[in-house]
Amino acid sequence: MLVKYKLLFILLFGFGILYSQEIENDPDYIKTVILKPNTVNYYAPIMKLGQLFTFSFDDLNADERDYYYKIEHCDIDWNPSNLMESEFLNGYAEERIRDYENSFNTLQYYTHYSVTFPNDDTQIKISGNYLISLLNEDEEVVLTRRFVIYKPEVTVAVAISKSRDLKYYDTKQAVEFTINHSNFTINNANDEIFPVILQNNNWQTAISGLKPQFYRGTQLLYKYNKETSFWAGNEFLYFDSKSIRNPTLNIGRVELGRELYHSYLYTNNERIDQPYTLFEDVNGNFIVRILNNDNSSTDADYSWVHFSLESLEKLGKKEIYVSGNFNNWQLNESNKLTYNLDTKLYETKILLKQGFYNYQYVTKTVDGKISNKDIDGSFYQTENDYTVIVYYKKFGSRYTEVIGVGYGNSTKLIN
Structure with missing residues (x-):
C-alpha cells in the first residue's frame, strides 16, 4: 500500500507517526547505508540543487520487503519546517x-x-536541511539520515591554521573563512547569515553560532580562531577486506566460521604518546569494493571484523567505541569495545560488507562527551577535511536556505 496519501489521513483523523524524529541507532538487519552524490571520491551528503544523489542500503532479512522513503524539509536545527510538501518539492x-x-x-x-x-x-x-526516513511496510521509521541541498548564491573561501592559543598550538586546528556575496543581497548579516563548520562531515562536533567579525565590501570575514578550533585528532586507521578469504591490508588472519568469514585485524596500539605519522586515509569514510567483480552492490559479502586495542590510558568511566562513517558515526552497543581479562585487550566485532574502511577509537563520558584524542592523541599535522555551510534566513521568511558551501583541508596550513 502506498503511503503518499497518509498526510491527508492524518489531517482528517488527527493522529499519525512522527517521522521527523531522527533515529539514533540503525536496526541490526539494515547495513551499509550510503547517502551521497553520484560523484567519484565524494562521500558527504551535501549536494547542489538538482545534482544526482543516491540513497542505498542492504536488508539482511533478504526477503524483498516493501520499503518506502520519506523526505522532510528542516530548519537549521534539524526540526521540521512549516512548509507544505508542495513548497519544497515537486511530486511526492x-x-x-x-x-x-x-x-x-x-x-x-x-x-x-x-x-x-x-x-x-x-x-x-529549494535548498535547505533535509531528513530522509526509511519506512517499512507498516509505516514505521526504520532509520533516518541527514542531507543538505544548497543553491550556490555565494562563494566561501576556507583556510585552516594552527591554534593561536599556545596551550593547543600543537593539537588543534582552526578554521577561518570569508563569504563573498557580490551577486547576492544580504541586508543584515548578523541576523540573516548562520554558518556551520564540519570536520570530516561529522555533525557530532559541528560548530555554529558565529557572527561576521569584519565587513569588506561584499565580503563577510570570519577570522575567529579559538571559537572555530577543532581537536586535530590523528590519521584514521584502516583495513581492506576486498578479498574476503585471504588476509589483506591490516588484516592479520581470516577464518571461516559456522556461517560467515571472520576477519581479525592486527591489534592496534594507542598512539597518544607516539610521534605523528602521516599515511593516506579517506577521513572516516568507506568504499564498498571486491576483487574480480564489477557489481559490489550485490556480490560483496559480509564478514565479522574483529577489532582489538591495547591501551594503558586511565579512562575512568569513559567508554571506548570504534567510530566512522560506516555506521553514520553512531556510538552504540554494536561498536562498543569491552575489556577482555584474558587477552588484556579492548575488543569488539562488527558485521561489515567487503571494502576499504576508515575507523578511529573515540571515548564517551557518562554525560555523553565524545573525544577523538584520548586513545590516539591529537596532532596539528593531521589531515582533515573541513566544510563551511552557509545558511540564510531572510527577515520574514518561513524557511532557512543554504546559499553556499566552502571546503578546506588541513594539508595547507596558513601558519
Whole structure:
C-alpha cells in the first residue's frame, strides 16, 4: 500500500507517526547505508540543487520487503519546517523504493535497495536541511539520515591554521573563512547569515553560532580562531577486506566460521604518546569494493571484523567505541569495545560488507562527551577535511536556505 496519501489521513483523523524524529541507532538487519552524490571520491551528503544523489542500503532479512522513503524539509536545527510538501518539492515526499536486488553467491544473504534523486516521483526544488526516513511496510521509521541541498548564491573561501592559543598550538586546528556575496543581497548579516563548520562531515562536533567579525565590501570575514578550533585528532586507521578469504591490508588472519568469514585485524596500539605519522586515509569514510567483480552492490559479502586495542590510558568511566562513517558515526552497543581479562585487550566485532574502511577509537563520558584524542592523541599535522555551510534566513521568511558551501583541508596550513 502506498503511503503518499497518509498526510491527508492524518489531517482528517488527527493522529499519525512522527517521522521527523531522527533515529539514533540503525536496526541490526539494515547495513551499509550510503547517502551521497553520484560523484567519484565524494562521500558527504551535501549536494547542489538538482545534482544526482543516491540513497542505498542492504536488508539482511533478504526477503524483498516493501520499503518506502520519506523526505522532510528542516530548519537549521534539524526540526521540521512549516512548509507544505508542495513548497519544497515537486511530486511526492513519500514513495516506494522499487529498485532492489538480492545478493548473488554470498554466504550472507541480503537484499540491496537503491533510489536516486531527483527521480520521476520526487524532485527537490529549494535548498535547505533535509531528513530522509526509511519506512517499512507498516509505516514505521526504520532509520533516518541527514542531507543538505544548497543553491550556490555565494562563494566561501576556507583556510585552516594552527591554534593561536599556545596551550593547543600543537593539537588543534582552526578554521577561518570569508563569504563573498557580490551577486547576492544580504541586508543584515548578523541576523540573516548562520554558518556551520564540519570536520570530516561529522555533525557530532559541528560548530555554529558565529557572527561576521569584519565587513569588506561584499565580503563577510570570519577570522575567529579559538571559537572555530577543532581537536586535530590523528590519521584514521584502516583495513581492506576486498578479498574476503585471504588476509589483506591490516588484516592479520581470516577464518571461516559456522556461517560467515571472520576477519581479525592486527591489534592496534594507542598512539597518544607516539610521534605523528602521516599515511593516506579517506577521513572516516568507506568504499564498498571486491576483487574480480564489477557489481559490489550485490556480490560483496559480509564478514565479522574483529577489532582489538591495547591501551594503558586511565579512562575512568569513559567508554571506548570504534567510530566512522560506516555506521553514520553512531556510538552504540554494536561498536562498543569491552575489556577482555584474558587477552588484556579492548575488543569488539562488527558485521561489515567487503571494502576499504576508515575507523578511529573515540571515548564517551557518562554525560555523553565524545573525544577523538584520548586513545590516539591529537596532532596539528593531521589531515582533515573541513566544510563551511552557509545558511540564510531572510527577515520574514518561513524557511532557512543554504546559499553556499566552502571546503578546506588541513594539508595547507596558513601558519
